[in-house]
Amino acid sequence: MAEAQANSGSWSAFLKSIASFNGDLSSLTAPPFILSSQSLTEFSSYWATHPPIFTAAAAESDPAKRAMLVLKWFLSTLKHQYASRSEQFGNEKKPLNPFLGELFLGSWNDEAGKTTLVSEQVSHHPPATAYCIRNDKTGIRLEGYNAQKATFKSTIIVKQIGHAVLTIPVGSGDSRALERYLISLPSLHIEGLIFGAPFVELDGSSSITSSSGYTAKIDYSGKGWLSGKKNTVVASVFPTDNEKEVLYNVTGQWTKEFEIYEGPAKKNSKSTLVSVYDAAGTQQTDLAIAPLDKQHPLESRRAWGKVAEAIQKGDMDSVSLEKTKIEQAQRSLRSKENSEGQAWERRYFNAVTEDETLALLGKAAGVPLDGDKDKTGGLWRFDVEKAAKAEAEQLSDEQIARIEKELLGQ
Ligand SMILES: CC(C)CCC[C@@H](C)[C@H]1CC[C@H]2[C@@H]3CC=C4C[C@@H](O)CC[C@]4(C)[C@H]3CC[C@]12C
Numbered sequence: 439m440a441e442a443q444a445n446s447g448s449w450s451a452f453l454k455s456i457a458s459f460n461g462d463l464s465s466l467t468a469p470p471f472i473l474s475s476q477s478l479t480e481f482s483s484y485w486a487t488h489p490p491i492f493t494a495a496a497a498e499s500d501p502a503k504r505a506m507l508v509l510k511w512f513l514s515t516l517k518h519q520y521a522s523r524s525e526q527f528g529n530e531k532k533p534l535n536p537f538l539g540e541l542f543l544g545s546w547n548d549e550a551g552k553t554t555l556v557s558e559q560v561s562h563h564p565p566a567t568a569y570c571i572r573n574d575k576t577g578i579r580l581e582g583y584n585a586q587k588a589t590f591k592s593t594i595i596v597k598q599i600g601h602a603v604l605t606i607p608v609g610s611g612d613s614r615a616l617e618r619y620l621i622s623l624p625s626l627h628i629e630g631l632i633f634g635a636p637f638v639e640l641d642g643s644s645s646i647t648s649s650s651g652y653t654a655k656i657d658y659s660g661k662g663w664l665s666g667k668k669n670t671v672v673a674s675v676f677p678t679d680n681e682k683e684v685l686y687n688v689t690g691q692w693t694k695e696f697e698i699y700e701g702p703a704k705k706n707s708k709s710t711l712v713s714v715y716d717a718a719g720t721q722q723t724d725l726a727i728a729p730l731d732k733q734h735p736l737e738s739r740r741a742w743g744k745v746a747e748a749i750q751k752g753d754m755d756s757v758s759l760e761k762t763k764i765e766q767a768q769r770s771l772r773s774k775e776n777s778e779g780q781a782w783e784r785r786y787f788n789a790v791t792e793d794e795t796l797a798l799l800g801k802a803a804g805v806p807l808d809g810d811k812d813k814t815g816g817l818w819r820f821d822v823e824k825a826a827k828a829e830a831e832q833l834s835d836e837q838i839a840r841i842e843k844e845l846l847g848q
Pocket residue numbers: 463468472478481482484519520530531532533584586594596598628636638
C-alpha cells in the first residue's frame with residue numbers, strides 16, 4: 439500500500455487507461471510496481487505445486503473416490519494459481535506477455551516420483567499457452583491450454599478460454615484403461631483496483647467431468663456473497679446423469695482450508711468428514727529448473743533475463759528497450775514466415791482438428807467440441823514424439839547465437 443501511494447499519480451492514470459481499454463490485457467501500460475518479471479508461460483506450473491496430491495487418485499480403486507480426489511487436487515491448485523502473487527508481493531502483478539514459441543520447462547522431484555512440466559506459448563494472436571505435466575510413477579498426465587478474454591465493468595473481468603484434460607491409468611493387466619477428466623476453468627475479476635492493491639477473486643462456476651461417469655461442479659464466490667467470506671468455494675461430486683445424487687460435497691475457502699464430506703450438504707446435521715485440506719499449511723514442492731546457461735534460448739527466464747533484471751531495478755527505460763528488442767525480432771520473423779508461406783513450428787504441441795475426450799465429454803462439461811480454437815489459435819494437444827525429439831536435441835553455440843539474434847533481437 440505504501441508503495442502504491444508513492445505511485446498514486448501513475449496509478450490513477452493507469453485506472454483511467456483501463457476504463458477505456460479494448461479487452462487486450464497485454465496492451466495495458468501499467469505503472470512499474472505492478473509489472474511482474476514473470477511470464478504467463480510460468481503459470482502452467484501452478485497445476486502441480488503438490489505432486490503427491492496431483493497423483494493421489496492413481497492409487498484409488500473406487501471411481502467415485504477418484505473423482506473426489508481429482509476435485510481435491512484441483513481445489514488445492516487454486517491458491518497458487520490465483521493468490522500466490524498477491525500473497526508474495528502484496529498485490530497481483532501484470533505478467534510478461536509471452537512471445538510465440540516461449541518455453542517454460544522444469545520438474546518436481548519428491549515422494550511422488552518425477553513430475554515434468556512442459557509449457558509453451560503456442561499462439562501470440564490471440565495469446566494462448568499450452569502445457570503438459572506428466573508423472574513417471576503413476577503415468578498421470580495433465581494437458582491443457584488457455585487464453586483470456588477481458589472486459590471492463592467497474593473492474594477487470596476475465597473469462598478463461600480453454601480447458602484441461604487429466605488422464606489417469608487405472609486398473610491392471612487386461613482391465614487397464616485410461617480414465618479421462620475434462621476440466622473447465624473459472625472466471626475471475628480483479629478486486630482492490632481503486633486502492634492500488636489489486637488481487638484476484640474467482641466467480642461463477644467450473645466443472646470436472648470424468649469418463650467414468652462422475653462430475654464435480656464447483657461454485658466460487660467472494661466477500662459480500664452467500665458466505666460473506668472471500669475466496670469461498672462450494673463443490674459437489676455426483677453421477678453425471680443425476681445431479682441430485684450428491685456423493686461428496688466440499689465447502690471452505692480456497693486460500694485457507696476446505697472440508698470434504700460424504701453425501702449432500704446438510705443444513706442442520708453434520709455429514710461424515712472425509713478430509714480437510716489446509717491450503718495455507720500444505721508444503722509445496724519447488725519446481726526445479728535448469729540454470730540459465732543450460733536452458734534453451736527460448737526458455738522464459740533466459741529469454742526475458744534482461745527485461746526481468748531491468749524490472750527488478752525499476753529501470754523503466756531498459757525495460758522498454760529490452761522488451762522492444764524481443765518484440766521487433768518476433769515481428770520481423772512473423773513477416774518473414776508470412777512472405778515465405780511458412781508457419782512457426784510448435785516444439786511440443788500440435789493444433790488438431792478433433793479430440794476424443796472433447797467428443798466424449800465436451801457436451802456434458804459445456805466445453806465446445808472444437809476446443810474454442812478461434813479464440814486460442816487452435817485445439818492444442820501434446821505430441822510425445824515432438825517432445826522426445828526436443829529432449830534429445832543438442833544446440834551448438836552457433837545455433838544458440840542465431841536463435842538469440844533472429845528470435846530475440848539479442
Ligand atoms: C494487476 C492488474 C491491474 C493488471 C492485469 C493483470 C492480468 C493480465 C492478470 C491478473 C491475474 C492473472 C491471471 C491469474 C491466474 C491465471 C491462472 C493460470 O492458470 C492462467 C493465467 C491466469 C488466468 C492469469 C492471466 C492474467 C491475469 C488475468
